[in-house]
Amino acid sequence: MSERNVQQEIHDTVTANPVVLYMKGSASFPMCGFSAAAVQLLKNCGAQFVTVNVLEDQDIRQGIKDYANWPTIPQLYIQGEFIGGSDIMKELYANGELQKQIDATK
């Protein structure tokens, strides 16, 4: 049996999809306030995004922390690049940068 390559899986996900949010729960049912805030900010920007529910996969939950060397969830990726968690998203939204980056994916 071949061993699972979580880092490769994450790389494939964030490069195959322009906007990816690793979160707890789903966009329609976030399971954490930070994840809920992140979803709301993306919706405010009119983003089309996919979500990965880390609560359904403990390997991904740990793997995503290793991938960007960032200790918490949510984590936003745009065009394969790690953007940040909900605090950084809030800052970027407030200064218009999140909207700009989302618009560039449309």
Ligand SMILES: N[C@@H](CCC(=O)N[C@@H](CS)C(=O)NCC(=O)O)C(=O)O
């Ligand atoms: N200030 C952080 C808040 C995120 C946070 O603290 N997340 C916690 C609780 S949801 C977390 O991911 N803990 C590790 C874990 O649950 O695996 C942000 O900007 O995103």
